[in-house]
Amino acid sequence: MLSRRAGVLTALGIGLGVLVHVTYTLVGVGLLIQQSLWLFSAIKLVGAAYLVFLGVTMLRTGSAVEAPDGAATALSDVAALRTGFLINALNPKTTVFIVSLFVQVVHPTTPLGVQIGYGAFIAVAHVAWFSLVALGFSAAAVRDRLLAMRHWIDRIFGGVLVIFGMLLALTRSAR
Numbered sequence: 001m002l003s004r005r006a007g008v009l010t011a012l013g014i015g016l017g018v019l020v021h022v023t024y025t026l027v028g029v030g031l032l033i034q035q036s037l038w039l040f041s042a043i044k045l046v047g048a049a050y051l052v053f054l055g056v057t058m059l060r061t062g063s064a065v066e067a068p069d070g071a072a073t074a075l076s077d078v079a080a081l082r083t084g085f086l087i088n089a090l091n092p093k094t095t096v097f098i099v100s101l102f103v104q105v106v107h108p109t110t111p112l113g114v115q116i117g118y119g120a121f122i123a124v125a126h127v128a129w130f131s132l133v134a135l136g137f138s139a140a141a142v143r144d145r146l147l148a149m150r151h152w153i154d155r156i157f158g159g160v161l162v163i164f165g166m167l168l169a170l171t172r173s174a175r
Contacts, residue, residue, distance in 0.1 A: 006080040007134025013084020015127035020089045021098040022119030026106075028099075040103065044168070047100030051165030054097075058158025061151075084130075098122065104168045 075083065088094055101122065106115055137143045146153070 003074065004135055004138045005077070006075045007138060008131045009077055009080035010075075010084035011127050011130030011134055013081040013086075014088045014130050015084075015123045016081075017085045017088025017091070018094065018098065018123045018126045019119065021094050022102075022122060025098050025102045026112075026115050026119060043099070044103040047096075047103045048165045048169035050096055050100045051161050051168065053165075055158040055161030055163075055165060058154045058161065061154045061158075088126075 102115075102118065105118060136146065
């Protein structure tokens, strides 16, 4: 069984991987806003559509299927951190997700410090969430209970993503 420490270090690596996406998104979205407001608006709509797609996917998810128990090998601290970082830094879904979020909240007048704050918040939220998941799933009783409720959790968060994506697509931003 993997340790709680390895899970938390993997979560930290995931957060560091998010910072890779945040960095190039901040640079790219800023340039995009300056160069082509039309293209920026198109990407914003694609991002909103992606959030709706994610929500619908979560709403359509079947009930949780238990994975067979297998003996997991222990990870060193560096290996756990590296695994989390590489999994997220190389994840194309994270790219689309981060870009989708940023094009919804970054405006031409948004100060760079606020944009960096958004990015830091996203990274810290990833670390907090995945640390909570690692700690929670390392306790058998909690893991079993969450898996039993997964159906409803997926539906609630799927619905939130659909609503959020639709509101973002329908809201005109003052630019």
